[in-house]
Amino acid sequence: MKKMLLLLTVIIITVSWYGCQYKKDAEAYPVSTCDTSNIRYSVEIRAILQTNCLVCHGAAVYNSFGGGYNYDTYTGILPNVMNGKLLNDIMQVPGSDPMPKGAAKLSDCDIAKFRTWIRNGYPNN
Ligand code: HEC
Numbered sequence: 865m866k867k868m869l870l871l872l873t874v875i876i877i878t879v880s881w882y883g884c885q886y887k888k889d890a891e892a893y894p895v896s897t898c899d900t901s902n903i904r905y906s907v908e909i910r911a912i913l914q915t916n917c918l919v920c921h922g923a924a925v926y927n928s929f930g931g932g933y934n935y936d937t938y939t940g941i942l943p944n945v946m947n948g949k950l951l952n953d954i955m956q957v958p959g960s961d962p963m964p965k966g967a968a969k970l971s972d973c974d975i976a977k978f979r980t981w982i983r984n985g986y987p988n989n
Contacts, residue, residue, distance in 0.1 A: 913941070916964045916970060
């Protein structure tokens, strides 16, 4: 009986300790606030391109710095969206051509926005 009580005490202490740890983790790493509920080409996607890509892939510079890929327009971006290269490159999967070239990888949220927009059928909205 004493042994049972001891075991029960140990179990209760362990469970409540892990319970507290879990709460601490939840406070330390709040759930991501990335909103992918309404991704439009003209707003969210365009903003990511503007900030991270158009310095090389912009209309005036893409031939000099962007390998000939003009991402200043919807039709310009379509071929590499449709063949999957754009998503692979920003996700920097092995064997891809990591983008943005020479800069930090896009945030998980920006990548999630691109993925959502592509999954939605890359509308020109
Ligand atoms: C510093 C300049 C620079 C920036 C910034 C940049 N690119 Fe590029 N990108 C290039 C160049 C140059 C090429 C041509 C291929 C090469 O040299 O790697 C290229 C090629 C590509 C390709 C085609 C490569 C392939 O896989 O065949 C894609 C897709 C691409 N870029 C997407 C992007 C996206 C999306 C961004 C922004 C998140 C971006 N790039 C930012 C310079 C840049």
